[in-house]
Amino acid sequence: MIEFDDVVKTFPDGTTAVDHLNLTIPDGAITVLVGPSGCGKTTSLRMINRMIDPTSGTIRIDGKPVGDTDPAELRRGIGYVIQAAGLFPHRTVVDNVATVPVLAGTSRKKAREQARELLDRVGLAPHLADRYPVQLSGGQQQRVGVARALAADPPVMLMDEPFSAVDPVVRDGLQQEFLRLQGELGKTIVMVTHDIDEAIKLGDHVAVFAEGGRLEQFCPPDQLLADPGNDFVSGFVGRDRGYRGLSFSSAEHLPVEPADTVVEGLRLALDGDGRALGWDGDGSTGGRLPTEGTFTASDTMRRVTDLAILSPAGAAVRVDASGRVDGLVRHAVVAEHLRTRQLERLRSHGRSTAGAEG
Numbered sequence: 001m002i003e004f005d006d007v008v009k010t011f012p013d014g015t016t017a018v019d020h021l022n023l024t025i026p027d028g029a030i031t032v033l034v035g036p037s038g039c040g041k042t043t044s045l046r047m048i049n050r051m052i053d054p055t056s057g058t059i060r061i062d063g064k065p066v067g068d069t070d071p072a073e074l075r076r077g078i079g080y081v082i083q084a085a086g087l088f089p090h091r092t093v094v095d096n097v098a099t100v101p102v103l104a105g106t107s108r109k110k111a112r113e114q115a116r117e118l119l120d121r122v123g124l125a126p127h128l129a130d131r132y133p134v135q136l137s138g139g140q141q142q143r144v145g146v147a148r149a150l151a152a153d154p155p156v157m158l159m160d161e162p163f164s165a166v167d168p169v170v171r172d173g174l175q176q177e178f179l180r181l182q183g184e185l186g187k188t189i190v191m192v193t194h195d196i197d198e199a200i201k202l203g204d205h206v207a208v209f210a211e212g213g214r215l216e217q218f219c220p221p222d223q224l225l226a227d228p229g230n231d232f233v234s235g236f237v238g239r240d241r242g243y244r245g246l247s248f249s250s251a252e253h254l255p256v257e258p259a260d261t262v263v264e265g266l267r268l269a270l271d272g273d274g275r276a277l278g279w280d281g282d283g284s285t286g287g288r289l290p291t292e293g294t295f296t297a298s299d300t301m302r303r304v305t306d307l308a309i310l311s312p313a314g315a316a317v318r319v320d321a322s323g324r325v326d327g328l329v330r331h332a333v334v335a336e337h338l339r340t341r342q343l344e345r346l347r348s349h350g351r352s353t354a355g356a357e358g
């Protein structure tokens with residue numbers, strides 16, 4: 001657990017980068033610090049490993065003030081990944097990853113072996129391990145940066161805009177791999193980004209900062225979307241937060257109608273195994289129409305809504321684990337389900353009108 005206890009950072013020129021920050025970062029989860037440029041995210045991150053010391057207040061890791069720990073010793077237990085990876089240009093990829101273990105006393109041979117395993121784990125092709133960083137793409141360098149931070153197996157990882165230097169498609173791939181890796185490793189990760197979508201996708205918890213280094217809200221991403229605490233957070237989270245919030249709603253309790261229900265004059269055609277073939281009409285629709293995909297009860301409401309919108313019948317097709325159709329959901333049912341849930345949510349937060357202070 002990493003605790004910020006009334007932490008202030010004022011730089012010598014009088015800039016207050018972090019203003020009375022109180023924040024408890026849980027173990028084994030990803031906490032994302034997000035906010036507009038200059039709001040103190042990086043300063044907060046760097047105070048954890050003492051690259052910057054606070055003006056007042058205390059930061060503790062597992063109850064121990066970081067100010068009482070020697071910075072070099074502190075950093076051995078804290079991996080650090082920065083934008084554009086920050087690799088040593090004159091060392092090969094494998095030696096970049098092996099550097100810290102060698103400094104810590106592991107033999108070079110053993111450290112290189114472990115480095116190759118780690119590079120494999122972060123999804124870098126084996127033949128790239130003997131190249132120099134300049135011979136890799138931005139996304140590949142980023143993977144090496146993550147592998148290097150993991151090499152000392154630190155319980156805590158600090159990541160400053162780790163995926164921002166690559167294009168959106170590569171970034172999406174890196175984010176997915178990162179979530180997969182974290183699912184295996186369960187590190188305590190603190191990540192900085194200015195991208196609210198990245199924060200919502202990756203964070204188990206999201207801390208929204210405003211200009212002047214003030215923490216505005218700290219909560220899980222679904223709560224941030226459903227119930228932004230004030231106008232600043234609401235504006236920062238964006239206008240389509242309702243739709244994006246569907247990614248966090250399960251389709252599990254959605255009522256379904258029988259698969260043979262005629263919807264808008266269309267009936268779902270099934271093969272001998274009960275799999276969807278498409279929608280058949282009375283001939284006026286010009287042949288069989290596509291279902292545009294199916295969902296299972298463990299999918300999200302976003303998936304179901306998308307399918308219902310795309311469906312020529314206006315109904316999403318649900319299948320069981322073996323792919324057999326077991327029901328239909330019309331978009332009117334999706335809309336009613338969402339409306340009821342939102343009403344329950346507002347009531348449980350004690351808010352009778354949307355937009356009131358939560």
Ligand SMILES: Nc1ncnc2c1ncn2[C@@H]1O[C@H](COP(=O)(O)OP(=O)(O)OP(=O)(O)O)[C@@H](O)[C@H]1O
Pocket residue numbers: 011012013015016017035036037038039040041042043044194
């Ligand atoms: N060494 C310094 N001296 C003076 N002011 C500084 C120093 N480092 C940072 N600042 C200021 O402190 C504030 C917070 O900076 P910080 O880098 O923490 O913001 P940030 O939220 O990470 O921004 P960005 O997303 O642009 O990286 C900014 O106003 C910045 O100009």
